[in-house]
Amino acid sequence: MKIAVAITGASGIIIGRRLVEELVKRKHEVHLIISKGAREVARYEDNTDLKKAEKAASRLYDEKDMAAPLASSSFAIDAMVVAPCSLKTLSGIANGYADSLITRAAENCLKMNWKLVVCPRDTPLSLPALENMVKLKTAGALIVPPNMAYYHKPKTVDDVTDFFVGKILDALEMGHNLYKKWGNSG
Numbered sequence: 001m002k003i004a005v006a007i008t009g010a011s012g013i014i015i016g017r018r019l020v021e022e023l024v025k026r027k028h029e030v031h032l033i034i035s036k037g038a039r040e041v042a043r044y045e046d047n048t049d050l051k052k053a054e055k056a057a058s059r060l061y062d063e064k065d066m067a068a069p070l071a072s073s074s075f076a077i078d079a080m081v082v083a084p085c086s087l088k089t090l091s092g093i094a095n096g097y098a099d100s101l102i103t104r105a106a107e108n109c110l111k112m113n114w115k116l117v118v119c120p121r122d123t124p125l126s127l128p129a130l131e132n133m134v135k136l137k138t139a140g141a142l143i144v145p146p147n148m149a150y151y152h153k154p155k156t157v158d159d160v161t162d163f164f165v166g167k168i169l170d171a172l173e174m175g176h177n178l179y180k181k182w183g184n185s186g
């Protein structure tokens with residue numbers, strides 16, 4: 001499948017990196033866009049995450065490149081994931097403010113009914129953020145916030161991250177064993 005992945009300036013850059021790795025492992029074509037905000041957050045988290053994601057992706061785009069294939073809905077993709085998604089980018093997508101390749105590519109997904117998975121991260125959440133999530137859900141996107149769970153007994157940051165990435169793969173209807181599904185024995 002042809003999948004666009006956008007990594008934006010919310011905490012959890014590692015989620016975007018692990019997602020790209022898992023998609024590439026499954027032989028999907030990954031079209032990656034990294035926002036300036038993501039590069040800023042990565043300076044505080046782990047700079048190597050973005051380097052690894054860039055290396056793994058099939059194609060890398062500048063978020064300012066509005067002439068890139070992803071800017072046009074004539075360049076058909078199967079799905080787009082924004083992970084992690086800042087509240088700023090969430091607002092841009094929810095309100096049709098397509099001022100970057102990320103918000104434009106997401107707008108194309110909404111226009112064309114291609115699967116759009118958005119992973120907004122912040123806490124606590126403001127009313128505008130909650131309203132933007134409702135808008136996007138109503139428009140057909142899947143809202144998959146990186147919310148932590150405890151029932152899978154995570155021991156490391158990698159366990160927590162893989163749980164989120166597993167939830168994104170669930171939204172993309174892709175099989176995985178990144179976390180033990182509820183009701184599965186073993």
Ligand SMILES: Cc1cc2nc3c(=O)[nH]c(=O)nc-3n(C[C@H](O)[C@H](O)[C@H](O)COP(=O)(O)O)c2cc1C
Nearest residue numbers: 008009010011035037038044086087088089121122
């Ligand atoms: C270290 C750091 C962590 C941040 N974490 C978040 C976050 O979790 N959620 C969020 O919405 N914004 C967060 N921000 C603010 C965004 O990065 C900022 O709003 C930025 O303009 C988003 O731009 P983008 O959506 O184009 O990447 C963070 C900023 C920094 C420097």
